[in-house]
Amino acid sequence: AQSVTQLDSQVPVFEEAPVELRCNYSSSVSVYLFWYVQYPNQGLQLLLKYLSGSTLVKGINGFEAEFNKSQTSFHLRKPSVHISDTAEYFCAVTRPVGYNKLIFGAGTRLAVHP
Amino acid sequence: DVKVTQSSRYLVKRTGEKVFLECVQDMDHENMFWYRQDPGLGLRLIYFSYDVKMKEKGDIPEGYSVSREKKERFSLILESASTNQTSMYLCASRTPGGRRGSYEQYFGPGTRLTVT
Numbered sequence: 001a002q003s004v005t006q007l008d009s010q011v012p013v014f015e016e017a018p019v020e021l022r023c024n025y026s027s028s029v030s031v032y033l034f035w036y037v038q039y040p041n042q043g044l045q046l047l048l049k050y051l052s053g054s055t056l057v058k059g060i061n062g063f064e065a066e067f068n069k070s071q072t073s074f075h076l077r078k079p080s081v082h083i084s085d086t087a088e089y090f091c092a093v094t095r096p097v098g099y100n101k102l103i104f105g106a107g108t109r110l111a112v113h114p
Numbered sequence: 115d116v117k118v119t120q121s122s123r124y125l126v127k128r129t130g131e132k133v134f135l136e137c138v139q140d141m142d143h144e145n146m147f148w149y150r151q152d153p154g155l156g157l158r159l160i161y162f163s164y165d166v167k168m169k170e171k172g173d174i175p176e177g178y179s180v181s182r183e184k185k186e187r188f189s190l191i192l193e194s195a196s197t198n199q200t201s202m203y204l205c206a207s208r209t210p211g212g213r214r215g216s217y218e219q220y221f222g223p224g225t226r227l228t229v230t
Contacts, residue, residue, distance in 0.1 A: 046218050
């Protein structure tokens with residue numbers, strides 16, 4: 001079975017500072033990895049995904065993530081955050097076979113301060 | 115753009131009432147999902163459906179049932195609502211998997227259900 005651990009429940013950061021949101025997963029088989037963002041009072045929106053190929057994945061709104069198989073991590077980064085990036089971020093994992101249920105982490109609340 | 119809509123954004127029901135949450139997607143996706151979201155727990159899968167009239171239990175199906183009579187519509191039913199079912203409910207539909215699939219799930223805006 002797969003599981004996802006988001007290592008920080010809350011991350012406060014000042015505007016224009018860099019940020020990293022950490023995600024570790026456990027799985028005995030190969031996986032696909034995702035980051036979703038949830039703005040206040042909205043559903044989830046896909047930021048980026050890793051299915052195969054280059055381990056550095058670029059997503060929307062200037063975010064990127066790096067798949068590290070040896071460390072079973074998929075950390076999300078942005079070099080300079082904006083107030084509008086304030087949201088909750090979810091890391092998720094699925095297997096490439098079967099019914100592909102997404103397993104979500106508990107979420108990280110990013111709070112960007114002026 | 116894929117659109118997933120949910121029938122209500124906010125809902126208040128009394129304990130013991132039967133509650134229907136409706137979800138409609140417009141992208142002809144075969145796979146649809148119901149999650150509940152609670153602080154500190156992330157999203158947990160209640161039920162999913164991979165085709166019309168087909169359903170599979172997720173991780174927390176107790177107290178819930180689902181219905182999928184048409185491809186575009188997936189309903190979540192709380193047979194007898196209880197206060198511990200107060201939560202945010204999110205519906206999603208998914209692009210195909212397989213070799214050319216992207217596995218991306220598209221989410222509705224959510225229904226915040228309060229059971230008093």
